[in-house]
Amino acid sequence: MREITLSKAVNEAIAEEMRRDETVFLLGEDVAEAGTPFKVLSGLVEEFGTGRIIDTPISEPGFMGMAVGAAMTGSRPIVDLMFGDFIFLIMDQLCNQAAKTHYMSGGKLSVPLVLRTNMGATRRSAAQHSQSLHALVAHIPGLKVAMPSSAYEAKGLMKTAIRDNNPVVIFEDKLMYQDKAPVPEEEYLIPFGVANVKREGSDITLIGTSSMVQVAEKAAEILAKEGISAEVIDPRTIVPLDEAALIESVRKTSRAIVIDEGHQSYGVTGEIASRLNEKAFYHLDAPVLRMGAMDVPVPFSPALEDLTVPTPEGVAAAARKLCAGEMIHAA
Amino acid sequence: MAAKAAKPKTNSEDYLRMYRQMVRIRAFEDNANQLYLSAKMPGLTHMYSGQEAVAVGICEALTASDKITSTHRGHGHCVAKGAEFREMFCELLGKEEGYCRGKGGSMHIADQSNGNLGANAIVGGSMGIATGAALTAKLQKTGDVTVCFFGDGATAQGLWYEVMNMAALMQLPVIYACENNGYSEYTKTAEIAAGSLPARAEAFGIESFTVDGQDVLAVNDLTQKLVARARKGEGPFFIELMTYRYHGHHVGDINREYYRAKDEEAQWKTERDPIVNFGKWLESEGLASSDELKSVQDEVHADAEAAVKYALEAKYPDGSEVDMHVYAA
Ligand SMILES: Cc1ncc(C[n+]2csc(CCOP(=O)(O)OP(=O)(O)O)c2C)c(N)n1
Ligand SMILES: [Mg+2]
Numbered sequence: 050m051r052e053i054t055l056s057k058a059v060n061e062a063i064a065e066e067m068r069r070d071e072t073v074f075l076l077g078e079d080v081a082e083a084g085t086p087f088k089v090l091s092g093l094v095e096e097f098g099t100g101r102i103i104d105t106p107i108s109e110p111g112f113m114g115m116a117v118g119a120a121m122t123g124s125r126p127i128v129d130l131m132f133g134d135f136i137f138l139i140m141d142q143l144c145n146q147a148a149k150t151h152y153m154s155g156g157k158l159s160v161p162l163v164l165r166t167n168m169g170a171t172r173r174s175a176a177q178h179s180q181s182l183h184a185l186v187a188h189i190p191g192l193k194v195a196m197p198s199s200a201y202e203a204k205g206l207m208k209t210a211i212r213d214n215n216p217v218v219i220f221e222d223k224l225m226y227q228d229k230a231p232v233p234e235e236e237y238l239i240p241f242g243v244a245n246v247k248r249e250g251s252d253i254t255l256i257g258t259s260s261m262v263q264v265a266e267k268a269a270e271i272l273a274k275e276g277i278s279a280e281v282i283d284p285r286t287i288v289p290l291d292e293a294a295l296i297e298s299v300r301k302t303s304r305a306i307v308i309d310e311g312h313q314s315y316g317v318t319g320e321i322a323s324r325l326n327e328k329a330f331y332h333l334d335a336p337v338l339r340m341g342a343m344d345v346p347v348p349f350s351p352a353l354e355d356l357t358v359p360t361p362e363g364v365a366a367a368a369r370k371l372c373a374g375e376m377i378h379a380a
Numbered sequence: 381m382a383a384k385a386a387k388p389k390t391n392s393e394d395y396l397r398m399y400r401q402m403v404r405i406r407a408f409e410d411n412a413n414q415l416y417l418s419a420k421m422p423g424l425t426h427m428y429s430g431q432e433a434v435a436v437g438i439c440e441a442l443t444a445s446d447k448i449t450s451t452h453r454g455h456g457h458c459v460a461k462g463a464e465f466r467e468m469f470c471e472l473l474g475k476e477e478g479y480c481r482g483k484g485g486s487m488h489i490a491d492q493s494n495g496n497l498g499a500n501a502i503v504g505g506s507m508g509i510a511t512g513a514a515l516t517a518k519l520q521k522t523g524d525v526t527v528c529f530f531g532d533g534a535t536a537q538g539l540w541y542e543v544m545n546m547a548a549l550m551q552l553p554v555i556y557a558c559e560n561n562g563y564s565e566y567t568k569t570a571e572i573a574a575g576s577l578p579a580r581a582e583a584f585g586i587e588s589f590t591v592d593g594q595d596v597l598a599v600n601d602l603t604q605k606l607v608a609r610a611r612k613g614e615g616p617f618f619i620e621l622m623t624y625r626y627h628g629h630h631v632g633d634i635n636r637e638y639y640r641a642k643d644e645e646a647q648w649k650t651e652r653d654p655i656v657n658f659g660k661w662l663e664s665e666g667l668a669s670s671d672e673l674k675s676v677q678d679e680v681h682a683d684a685e686a687a688v689k690y691a692l693e694a695k696y697p698d699g700s701e702v703d704m705h706v707y708a709a
Contacts, residue, residue: 082638083566106536106572107503107564135502173423173474175485177501345703349485350474351422352696 050231056089058200058232059221062207063090063127065236067097070125073211076103076112077129085129087226113139117147120162125211130166133220134180147216148191163210169222169260169310170347170358179347181310183220184317187288193217193241194288198262200230202285205239213241222260242289246298250280253304253368256295256321257283261308267361268368277372287317295321296329303334304371308359313341335371340364392667398440398596399662400676402432402655405456407684408465412455412472416631420692422474425486428456430626433654434559435460437599438527441607447495447513447526449506452487454499457529463491465684469691476697483705504530504537511543514554514615525553525610533564535577544616548584553610556581556618559593561625566639581618593623594654624648
C-alpha cells in the first residue's frame with residue numbers, strides 16, 4: 050500500500066469531502082495561499098477557490114462564532130485553528146454555543162462543524178504553543194473529540210468528522226505531520242467510538258492517544274525483549290470512547306497504563322483509569338496507572354521540556370513494576 | 381501624580397545612544413538568525429530587523445519603571461527597554477542564566493527588571509495586560525506609562541476594542557503602539573484589515589497618530605510628547621507606526637515570494653533602512669563621524685559575539701527546575 054504523510058492524509062480527506070459535498074467550506078488564518086504554517090492545506094485553494102477556502106484575520110472567537118452560525122443554517126464548516134493553544138480564545142463559541150445548541154433547542158437545531166487543531170510538546174515552542182488541551186473539550190457534553198495516531202486515522206477520522214452532525218474537534222499532533230503511514234487509495238471512513246488494537250498482548254494493556262500510541266508501541270517492544278507481553282490500544286476518539294474494547298483488553302491482561310499528552314491532573318488518563326476501575330475492578334491485579342504530561346506549563350528549554358512528556362522508557366519502567374507486583378504509589 | 385519626564389534627546393550623546401541601541405537590536409537578530417541556521421537554537425524565532433526605529437524611538441522616551449508589553453517579535457523591544465545581550469542569548473538557547481531561566485525562550489523573552497511585562501506568543505494577548513498595568517499606575521499614582529506593542533495583525537483581535545473602550549472611559553496612561561509592518565504572517569495587511577486603523581481608535585475618542593516607523597527621531601519626538609501627556613492623565617493614545625520586517629515571518633520562512641516580492645524587500649532595505657538613514661543624518665548634522673559610527677558597530681558586534689559564545693557554553697537549567705515557578709510562594 051502507498052504511504053503518505055499525516056499532513057497529506059488530512060489534505061486528502063478535506064479535498065474528498067469538499068468534492069462530495071459542496072456545503073463544506075474551510076476557514077482560518079493563512080489557510081488559502083499559504084496552506085497553513087504547517088503546509089497541511091497546500092493546494093486546496095487552487096481547487097476550491099477562495100470562496101470555500103477562506104483566509105480570515107486573526108480573529109479566532111469571531112470566525113469560530115461565524116462557523117457555528119453557518120453550521121446552524123445549512124453549511125458544514127471546517128474551522129482551522131492554527132495552534133491548539135488558541136482554543137482558549139474560542140471557548141465560549143465552542144463550549145457555550147456550538148456544544149449546547151442542539152440540546153437547548155430540544156433537538157431542533159444542529160451544529161455540524163469540524164474544528165481541526167493541533168497538540169503536542171517537544172517542538173521547543175514554549176508554554177503558549179505546546180499544549181495538549183483535548184481534555185478541556187472532552188469535558189463538555191455535546192462535543193466529540195478525535196485524536197488520530199497516524200496518517201491512516203487522520204484521514205478516516207477527518208472524513209467521518211465532516212459527515213457528523215455534531216461539532217467535532219480533531220487534535221492532530223503537530224510533530225507527526227511529516228510521519229508516513231500506509232493509507233489506501235480507495236475511500237474509507239473510520240467510525241467514531243471504535244478503538245483499534247495496535248498490538249496484542251497478555252500481561253498488560255497500554256492505552257495511548259495520539260502520539261502516545263507510538264510511545265506505547267515502543268514501550269511494548271522494550272517489554273517484549275524482557276518477556277512481558279503488552280497489548281497496545283488506541284481509542285482513536287475519546288468522545289465517544291470505546292469503553293467496551295478497553296474493558297475487554299484489561300479483563301485479559303489484568304493491568305493497564307493510560308498514556309496521554311494532556312496534563313495528568315483532571316485529564317484523559319484519569320477518566321479512562323477510573324472507568325476501568327469502576328467496570329473491570331475484579332479483573333485487575335494492580336491499580337490502573339495514569340501517565341500524562343507533567344502538571345507544569347510547557348517549558349522552552351529542551352533540558353526541561355523533555356522531562357514533561359511520557360517516554361517509552363518511562364512507560365516500560367512503570368509496566369515492569371506493575372507486572373512484578375510492586376506498588377508504584379504506596380499509600 | 382509624580383511627574384517623571386524622560387531626558388529630552390537634545391544632545392549628541394542621546395542621539396548616539398539611539399543609534400547604538402538600533403545597532404544592538406540588528407546585531408542581536410543577525411546572531412540569532414545564525415544560531416538558527418547553524419541549528420544551535422532550539423525552535424523558531426521571529427526577527428525584529430527592519431523595525432528597530434520603532435522600539436528604540438519609543439523606549440528611549442520611557443523611564444526604566446515605565447512598562448511595556450511585547451510580542452512574539454519581541455527581541456527589539458527587549459533590547460530597547462534596557463536588556464543585556466548575555467541574559468538574552470542565554471534565554472534564546474534555553475539556558476539557566478536567561479532572563480526567564482530558559483523557561484520562556486524567544487517568544488517570551490523579557491528583562492522584567494526594566495519594566496518589560498513579557499513577550500506574548502498569543503497575538504493580541506498583551507492588550508489587556510498593558511491596560512491593566514496602566515490601571516495600576518492610575519490607582520497607585522505611580523506616574524508610570526505603559527506602552528502596548530502589537531502588530532497590524534493583532535488589530536483583528538476583539539480584546540483590543542474592549543480594552544480601548546475601558547482605557548478611554550478611565551483615561552488610562554497607556555499608549556497602544558501598532559507596528560504596521562505590512563504583513564500578518566503570510567498575508568498583506570490590506571487583506572486582513574478593513575477601513576483605517578487609527579479610525580478604529582478614534583471611534584473610542586482616543587487621539588491617534590500615524591508616524592514613519594523608519595524614522596527614529598520622528599518616533600521619539602511623538603512618543604515623548606504623548607508620554608508626557610499620558611503622565612498628566614490625558615491618555616490613552618494610539619500610534620500606528622509604518623514599518624517593515626526584513627526577514628520572513630519567522631526564521632524558517634525562507635521561500636516567501638508567493639506573498640512578498642523580492643523587489644519590495646530590497647527597496648525597503650536599500651532606501652528606508654532606519655539605521656543607515658539615521659547614521660547618515662548624524663553625519664550630515666556633524667553629530668558623529670563615519671569613523672565614530674563604525675566603532676559603535678564594531679563594539680556592538682564584538683559584544684554580541686562574546687555574549688553568544690558565553691551563552692553557547694552556559695549550562696542548562698537543572699532538571700529540578702521543571703516544576704519550580706508553577707505557583708508563586
Ligand atoms: C491568537 C493567535 N492567533 C494566531 C497566532 C499565530 N500567529 C503568530 S504571529 C501571527 C501574525 C501576527 O501578525 P502581526 O500582529 O502583524 O505581527 P508581526 O508578525 O507582523 O510582527 C500569527 C497569525 C498567534 N500566535 N496567536
Ligand atoms: Mg505585521
